[in-house]
Amino acid sequence: GDSVTQMEGPVTLSEEAFLTINCTYTATGYPSLFWYVQYPGEGLQLLLKATKADDKGSNKGFEATYRKETTSFHLEKGSVQVSDSAVYFCALTGSGSARQLTFGSGTQLTVLP
Amino acid sequence: GAGVSQSPSNKVTEKGKDVELRCDPISGHTALYWYRQSLGQGLEFLIYFQGNSAPDKSGLPSDRFSAERTGGSVSTLTIQRTQQEDSAVYLCASSEWTRSYEQYFGPGTRLTVT
Numbered sequence: 001g002d003s004v005t006q007m008e009g010p011v012t013l014s015e016e017a018f019l020t021i022n023c024t025y026t027a028t029g030y031p032s033l034f035w036y037v038q039y040p041g042e043g044l045q046l047l048l049k050a051t052k053a054d055d056k057g058s059n060k061g062f063e064a065t066y067r068k069e070t071t072s073f074h075l076e077k078g079s080v081q082v083s084d085s086a087v088y089f090c091a092l093t094g095s096g097s098a099r100q101l102t103f104g105s106g107t108q109l110t111v112l113p
Numbered sequence: 114g115a116g117v118s119q120s121p122s123n124k125v126t127e128k129g130k131d132v133e134l135r136c137d138p139i140s141g142h143t144a145l146y147w148y149r150q151s152l153g154q155g156l157e158f159l160i161y162f163q164g165n166s167a168p169d170k171s172g173l174p175s176d177r178f179s180a181e182r183t184g185g186s187v188s189t190l191t192i193q194r195t196q197q198e199d200s201a202v203y204l205c206a207s208s209e210w211t212r213s214y215e216q217y218f219g220p221g222t223r224l225t226v227t
Contacts, residue, residue, distance in 0.1 A: 032214045034214065042220070043117075043204070043218045043219060043220045043221060044204065044206075044218040045218070046215060046216070046217075049214055049215070051214065089156065093213065093214055099144060099146075099161055099208075099213040100146060100148075100158040100161055100172070101146075101148075101156075101158065101206075101216060102158065103155060103156035103157075104155075105155045106155065106156070
C-alpha cells in the first residue's frame with residue numbers, strides 16, 4: 001500500500017535559519033503530494049500541494065518540489081520565523097479511486113528567537 | 114464562511130460504553146473523511162463518504178466502529194464497547210469531490226477511554 005516517510009523530529013532552529021524537512025513516498029501510479037501544518041491548539045491546514053511530477057508547491061515562503069525520480073517531496077524555507085513553530089505532515093493521495101490522505105508521522109518544528 | 118465543525122470537542126468515557134462523534138462539514142462539500150490521530154499510530158484514515166455512501170470501510174479498525182452520513186451533510190462516527198486503545202483525537206475533513214486533494218479539517222474530538 002501507499003506510505004510516506006518523514007524525517008523524525010523534533011527539529012529546533014534559530015530564527016532566520018534555513019529549514020529542510022525530508023519526505024519520501026511509496027505509491028503506485030501518480031499520487032498527489034501535500035504538506036499539512038498543525039499549529040499549537042489548531043486543526044490541520046493544507047500548506048502546499050503538487051499534483052504532478054516536477055510541480056513546485058509554494059505558500060507562506062515554504063516550497064516543495066515533486067520529484068518522481070527520487071520519490072521525494074522535501075519541504076524547504078529559506079528563513080524561518082518563530083511563528084512557523086508547528087508540526088508538519090507530509091501526505092499523499094493515491095492515483096486510484098481512493099481519495100483518502102496517507103500521512104507521514106509528522107515533524108515537530110520549534111523556532112527559537 | 115463556516116469551517117468544519119466537530120462535537121464534542123472532548124469526550125471522556127468509561128471502557129465498554131458507546132460513544133457518538135459528530136461532524137458538520139463545509140456546506141456544499143460532498144466528500145467527507147474521518148481520520149484518527151494517536152500517539153502510537155500517527156494519523157490514520159478511517160472512512161470516507163461520497164454523498165451518503167461509504168464505498169470503502171476497510172480503514173475502520175474493528176467492527177465496533179461504524180459511521181453514517183445523512184442528507185449529504187452531517188456524519189456520525191460511532192464506537193461501540195469502547196476500549197482504551199480507542200483513545201485518540203478523531204478528525205473529520207471535507208472537500209469538494211472534484212478537489213479531494215484539498216481537504217479542510219475540523220478541530221477534532223479528543224476521546225479518552227478510562
